[in-house]
Amino acid sequence: MASRASIPKGTRDFSPLEVSKRQYIISTIQEHFKTFGFQPIETPTFENSDTLMGKYGDEGDRLIFKILNSGDYLKKADSKAYENKDSVSLSSSISEKALKYDLTVPFARYVVQHQNEIDFPFKRSQIQNVYRADRPQRGRFREFTQCDADVIGSHSLWQEVEFIQLYDAVFSSLKLEGVTIKMNNRKILSGLAEVIGESDRLIDFTVALDKLDKIGEEGVVKEMLEKGISATAIENIKPIFNFSGDFGTKKSLLKSLLAHSEIGLKGIEELEVIQTALNEIPLSTASLDLDVTLARGLNYYTGAIFEISAPEGVKMGSIGGGGRYDDLTGIFGLKNMSGVGISFGLDRIYLVLEELDLFPEEIKETTKALFINFGNDEALYALKAITQLRTHSIPTELYPDAAKMKKQMTYADRRNIPFVILAGGTEMQNGVYNLKNMKTGEQESYQLEELTKKLKTT
Missing domain, CATH: 3.40.50.800 (Anticodon-binding domain)
Structure with missing residues (x-):
């Protein structure tokens, strides 16, 4: 009997026209990667599990696709874990490899493994598919393409300035006007946790805060309470839930809120350097906004963080994001190697261009x-x-x-x-x-x- 033709949930086939449209976006991004001096690399579709696990926080770890060992994998299974139905311990004994969750952690592994062949600072670009066991919905897939650019081996904030310019250049070429580059700094988030007395729950604090636009203030408060953050601390932090005004106004409010936090003020200082530079070299298409609730729940960010919002009126999650990571390669033994990188969400950019009818006619x-x-x-x-x-x-x-x-x-x-x-x-x-x-x-x-x-x- 013939089997029913189907594909796994969260994956897609692409028609010739869809491929042409995707290639239009990719070639535009690649052109600007090259113009800005980034060198292309590729890494394997799957990595050793221990390369990926523990690098994205608990939520990220749950979304990693694990690959069963070949052959009779149960022979080497942890029998105690099997009997106790301990899925975490069991999976480590029957699965040694996993599909890559993003391009950044594999890039860190690449840098460590090839450090003697690389000239630092190393500017790398990479366009490949990644995989997440996420719940599929519009703009969110289990297999999707990331378009990344990173610089590793420099602490200079000029890199952050250039990445904002890179975003602006790509969206200008795609004729995508009205894009907002949201910006924050993990040091500011650390400072906020510090001033409310919850530094030891920084990860729980940032993961909950990052969901403000999805679950609202009430949902964030509920999650923070469930994570053990005190009601008093939450009350003290509530003003940031409704920050408004331009970049400068929000920055001034933050300064008063973080007046007694050294790390928080350092984060504000870094934002000021970037803002001052961009005041001298205005953006063409995109606008810059300070979003104090932006946390990007990935544990490896340590400085500036970015998230890109589609033009107003288009219902879509972020179409790009990234940030500064001061010691990502340290997890593989190479210390004090600061880096910063961004990603373009190809699939979501595609949906936005489609909705706004921005694809050139000749693509057809x-x-x-x-x-x-x-x-x-x-x-x-x-x-x-x-x-x-x-x-x-x-x-x-x-x-x-x-x-x-x-x-x-x-x-x-x-x-x-x-x-x-x-x-x-x-x-x-x-x-x-x-x-x-x-x-x-x-x-x-x-x-x-x-x-x-x-x-x-x-």
Whole structure:
């Protein structure tokens, strides 16, 4: 019996048009990666489990896809864990590898492993798929593509300035106006936890705070209480839930709130350096906003953090994000190697461009011209021309069968091919090709050299 055709939940097939649109976004990002001096690398689809586990916090660890060991994996299973139904201990004995959750931790592993081959500071770009056992919803998938850029080996805040410019440059090229680059600093969050007396619960504090836009103030308060953060501490922090005003106004409010926190004031100072630079070099398309509730619940961030919001009116989660990590490579034995990086969410950017109808019309064109097939002699005549046209990088095809004219024309129309070329006995005798514009219906005969010029310039 034939099996039912299906794909795993949270994954997708892509049609030729969808692939063309994705490649348009990727090539735009790649172009700017290159312009900003980033060097491309790739890492394996899966890593050793101990490379990934424990690097993303408890919530992240739960979303890592684990790969069962090959062969009879139960033979080496922890029998005690199996009997006690201890899934955490059991999984470590039957699964030694896992699909990568993001590109940053594998990058840190790459840097440590290849440190003697790398010139620091190392500017790296990487575009690959990542995998998360998340609950699928609009804009959230279990397999998706990340487009990352990182600089490792420098503490300089000029890197943060350049990353904001990189975001702005990419979104300008994509004609995506109204994007907001939200910014915060983990030192500020540490300072807030300090002034309310909850420094020992910093992770719980930031994970809950980061959910403010999803579950609201009431939900955040409830989660903080469940994590053991006192009601008094929460009351003292409540003003940040409703911070408003421009960048400077929010910064002033933070300064008064963090007046007695050295680390908090250091975070504000770092924000000021970045803001001052961008005041001198204004952004083209994006706007910068200080979001004091932005936490990005990944444990490895230590300084500036970024999150990109789609234009107002588009219901979409973040379309990019990143931040500073001062010692990510330390988890693999290479200490004091500061880095900072950002990511573009390809799939969500795609959905935003689609909703706003921002994809260029020419993306729909995959083939420029289709030669109609009238029979073997005519097909050979057409193929000689096709060979010549392809040497000039003009995408052309020959319909493979000598089918009825209506069928071939319908095929060209459905494929959105702008031109068809008809070359029957008369055209062969005269050494010409009859070019038909599928939109206007106009037809004109050309010799091959003229045909080539026409298709290159139309």
